[in-house]
Amino acid sequence: MKLYGIPFSTCTRKVLTILAEKNAKADFVNVDITKGEGKNDDHLARQPFGQIPAIDDDGFVLYESRAILRYLDSKLPGVALTPADPQTRALMEQWISVETSNFTPHAMKLIYETIFHPMRGIPTDPNKVSEARAALSRTLDVMETQLGKTPFIAGSEFTLADIGYMPYIEYVVAGGNGDLFESRANVARWWKTISERPSWKTATGKN
Numbered sequence: 001m002k003l004y005g006i007p008f009s010t011c012t013r014k015v016l017t018i019l020a021e022k023n024a025k026a027d028f029v030n031v032d033i034t035k036g037e038g039k040n041d042d043h044l045a046r047q048p049f050g051q052i053p054a055i056d057d058d059g060f061v062l063y064e065s066r067a068i069l070r071y072l073d074s075k076l077p078g079v080a081l082t083p084a085d086p087q088t089r090a091l092m093e094q095w096i097s098v099e100t101s102n103f104t105p106h107a108m109k110l111i112y113e114t115i116f117h118p119m120r121g122i123p124t125d126p127n128k129v130s131e132a133r134a135a136l137s138r139t140l141d142v143m144e145t146q147l148g149k150t151p152f153i154a155g156s157e158f159t160l161a162d163i164g165y166m167p168y169i170e171y172v173v174a175g176g177n178g179d180l181f182e183s184r185a186n187v188a189r190w191w192k193t194i195s196e197r198p199s200w201k202t203a204t205g206k207n
């Protein structure tokens with residue numbers, strides 16, 4: 001299996017995390033989006049939006065990180081990261097949707113303002129930071145309530161839903177907004193637990 005991505009990319013990190021959870025390896029093919037390599041014809045043929053990640057599993061090509069996570073979880077042996085029980089599974093899907101709709105768009109706004117814009121010499125806009133923090137706070141309040149009831153976001157087990165949040169939290173923290181997580185005891189406890197998983201350390205080059 002080949003994984004097309006770049007190690008610092010949030011969506012690539014989700015795929016690296018599940019591979020490590022499954023003790024599986026893929027041949028990593030670097031697609032340097034900072035040099036526009038995602039828009040090369042060969043990459044567009046496998047990912048028509050010119051984005052990473054994508055995988056090629058013996059000729060089966062798949063893109064979209066959340067679809068890749070579901071595929072790898074169902075295909076690879078090892079620990080199952082999707083609950084078998086229909087209701088718990090539905091709750092996992094609910095929290096994946098919350099991540100996609102209510103968490104990541106606000107987190108990405110913060111990440112752009114605090115990390116990507118400064119890297120490109122664009123000044124951080126404090127109004128946009130405030131707006132993104134307020135929007136993310138509303139979602140984190142809902143997550144705080146949930147994580148007061150269950151150790152992981154979708155229940156008693158670590159699932160694909162938890163993986164989905166991790167790379168964005170990492171960069172929001174790195175951009176100086178870690179207080180959003182630290183100020184919520186249950187979210188803070190959850191982030192500490194999941195970010196200490198060996199799979200996350202492997203995905204982020206920390207072990």
Ligand SMILES: N[C@@H](CCC(=O)N[C@@H](CS)C(=O)NCC(=O)O)C(=O)O
Nearest residue numbers: 009010011033051052053064065066
């Ligand atoms: N919904 C896509 C988003 C992929 C995405 O935004 N990838 C970023 C890197 S994390 C990218 O390729 N950015 C370059 C671009 O959009 O041109 C997924 O989940 O795979």
